[in-house]
Amino acid sequence: MSNINEQNSEEYLEVQQAREKKIRDFKIDYSQNDENTQTESPIYSDMSFVDDLDDNEINSYSGEDVKEQMTENSRKYLKQQKKLQKKQEKKRNKKNRRTFRLLWLASVIIVGAVLAVYLLVGVNDMLAINRTDDTQVSVKIPDSPKLSDVSTALKNAGVISEPSFFEMYANITKSADGFHQGDFRFKSNLDYEAIINLLQSNSNRTDIVTVTITEGQNLLEIADTLKNAGVLSDEEKFLELCNSTYFDEDYEFLQNIKKPDNRYYKLEGYLYPDTYDFYINEDPKVTITRFLNNFEASIYQRQTIEGYDKRVKISDLINDSGYSMDEILTIASIVQAEAANNDDMYYISSIIHNRLERGDELDVASLGLDSTMYYPYRSEDKIPNDIKSTFKSKYNTYNFAGLPPGSICNPGTQAILAAINPYDTDYIYFCHSEDGTPYYASTIWEHQYNQEVAGIS
Numbered sequence: 001m002s003n004i005n006e007q008n009s010e011e012y013l014e015v016q017q018a019r020e021k022k023i024r025d026f027k028i029d030y031s032q033n034d035e036n037t038q039t040e041s042p043i044y045s046d047m048s049f050v051d052d053l054d055d056n057e058i059n060s061y062s063g064e065d066v067k068e069q070m071t072e073n074s075r076k077y078l079k080q081q082k083k084l085q086k087k088q089e090k091k092r093n094k095k096n097r098r099t100f101r102l103l104w105l106a107s108v109i110i111v112g113a114v115l116a117v118y119l120l121v122g123v124n125d126m127l128a129i130n131r132t133d134d135t136q137v138s139v140k141i142p143d144s145p146k147l148s149d150v151s152t153a154l155k156n157a158g159v160i161s162e163p164s165f166f167e168m169y170a171n172i173t174k175s176a177d178g179f180h181q182g183d184f185r186f187k188s189n190l191d192y193e194a195i196i197n198l199l200q201s202n203s204n205r206t207d208i209v210t211v212t213i214t215e216g217q218n219l220l221e222i223a224d225t226l227k228n229a230g231v232l233s234d235e236e237k238f239l240e241l242c243n244s245t246y247f248d249e250d251y252e253f254l255q256n257i258k259k260p261d262n263r264y265y266k267l268e269g270y271l272y273p274d275t276y277d278f279y280i281n282e283d284p285k286v287t288i289t290r291f292l293n294n295f296e297a298s299i300y301q302r303q304t305i306e307g308y309d310k311r312v313k314i315s316d317l318i319n320d321s322g323y324s325m326d327e328i329l330t331i332a333s334i335v336q337a338e339a340a341n342n343d344d345m346y347y348i349s350s351i352i353h354n355r356l357e358r359g360d361e362l363d364v365a366s367l368g369l370d371s372t373m374y375y376p377y378r379s380e381d382k383i384p385n386d387i388k389s390t391f392k393s394k395y396n397t398y399n400f401a402g403l404p405p406g407s408i409c410n411p412g413t414q415a416i417l418a419a420i421n422p423y424d425t426d427y428i429y430f431c432h433s434e435d436g437t438p439y440y441a442s443t444i445w446e447h448q449y450n451q452e453v454a455g456i457s
Helices: 002-032 034-040 048-052 064-126 147-156 163-172 192-199 219-228 235-241 284-300 314-319 325-338 342-362 413-420 444-454
Strands: 136-141 182-187 208-212 275-279 429-432 438-441
Touching: 064 163, 136 147, 147 163, 163 192, 182 192, 219 235, 235 284, 275 284, 284 314, 314 325, 314 413, 325 342, 325 413, 342 413, 342 429, 342 438, 429 444, 438 444
Parallel strands: none
Antiparallel strands: 136 182, 208 275, 429 438
16 A cells, blocks of 8 residues: 555656646746747737746646736737738828829829920911911812811821811811812912811812703703713702702792692702803702802893893893793793794794683683693603603693693793793794794694694694
8 A cells, every 4th residue: 555655656746847847948948038939929928927826836828817818918919910000001001192193293294295295286287387388289078078087188188287186176166067078179288277168168179060051951851961960969859959948048039939839840940051060979959059040140130132222131021021930931941842943932932822811712722732741751751661651740731721830841041031022923833843844823724734744744
């Protein structure tokens, strides 16, 4: 029994000595590395509690006091770290702000310099300061041009050097629209304002074509002539405008047309035959305006007319005739279509007047004129195939009494004068031989005989 107790006492002593050694080693190791340990591991920054402990009481490092101390030290360390991090972040933000300001300032300087150069170059181009050469240049503006098309064409022709600045100027001055297509020729040293004025007024265009509209052409034939000459790019638009009220506000004589809805083309008779200078692919509104201006000048301005002692206005002669202008033009268009020569015009005009004014007395119910049978087409073979079998002209003077709803072609001055002042005859019939020789008759029997002589019976 004593041996067992001695053995247990020895074992207990060895255990106690081992514990004391661990504590001594821990204290020595901690004291030697105190400085580094405090920096790297704040959890063990305060170890005085170890000295205060009874060596016999230290059995492990998991006691409640140690845990609390370690937790407190951890909180302190985290707080210090957050404070340090916040300080570093503040310092970094300050540095970033300084860098941003420098970059912003540099950007402003660079952008300002670029803008200044752009404005300087643009203003010089706008005022043509650097374009001293006054040589002529050609500029081709495409159909339905956009502003970018115009600036590109001017740049390619060497008229401007800054297309973007030209576009900005046009937008600011509200002149970005209204440019005409075509070929222009002008000096290369013009400023922006002069260039825009030229391109929007058709001035100095070189793509001009001369076209002669002959007396007696109807509206469809005129449209075809203009299209073949390159004047019309949109024939349908031209025809639509000729049957619209678009021009009424500018021309009083169009406002006086009665029952325009009964006509095939309202402006038939008013497209004055003459030789014109047109632009290639011209706006149909401009083309029609040329015709109407020429009609107005020819009818309403004084001119020298054979048989009159002084210069007269045709409009005054019409007013004295007892017929309206539209009625005279309708008569003149028939005279123009039927007559073989100028003298024949006055005879045929007398026949038309006789039938209009004395039809019942002379036992003629209508004008009965071949030239009106197929209008708005010149002849039966001109009627489109898809409507030929059913087509009936509302201008056919065989089917109703009086004048047709409007002119059947566009008469010249001589036909208009013949319609105003016909020869004084009692003729009510006429016909022509194949070579154009006219024959007139006062009765149906004379007319039948004339037809035999003319070879048309």
